[in-house]
Amino acid sequence: MLFLEYPPCSTCKKAKKWLDDHGVSYEARHIKEQNPTASELKEWYEKSGLELKKFFNTSGMKYKELGLKDKLPNMSEEEKLELLGTDGMLVKRPLVIGEDFVLVGFKEKEWEERLAH
Numbered sequence: 001m002l003f004l005e006y007p008p009c010s011t012c013k014k015a016k017k018w019l020d021d022h023g024v025s026y027e028a029r030h031i032k033e034q035n036p037t038a039s040e041l042k043e044w045y046e047k048s049g050l051e052l053k054k055f056f057n058t059s060g061m062k063y064k065e066l067g068l069k070d071k072l073p074n075m076s077e078e079e080k081l082e083l084l085g086t087d088g089m090l091v092k093r094p095l096v097i098g099e100d101f102v103l104v105g106f107k108e109k110e111w112e113e114r115l116a117h
Contacts, residue, residue, distance in 0.1 A: 001026045003029065004029050004036065005031060007030060015106040032089060038084065038085030039085075041084050052081070056090060098114075
């Protein structure tokens with residue numbers, strides 16, 4: 001399982017602690033240093049069954065700087081994926097990628113259902 005995180009992020013720290021406390025094994029990846037590619041994001045987005053908008057870190061400074069709230073509705077799926085692939089700080093985190101699922105953000109109940117044994 002892949003765990004994408006931004007280590008200074010408090011939500012990522014909580015999520016990582018949760019994984020450790022529940023004995024879930026994972027490979028950690030720093031989202032800013034190893035930015036997900038557009039093709040990885042496309043695969044994860046399709047696997048997740050979520051709207052693509054859920055993959056954007058809408059509360060991030062980068063999102064606001066680029067005025068994405070107004071731009072996203074007029075962009076194609078391809079353009080959105082390309083944009084997400086340019087900067088890990090645009091991507092909502094943490095992300096957990098399993099064999100047949102993707103979790104975006106840290107919602108304990110959702111993680112409990114999907115990951116706890």
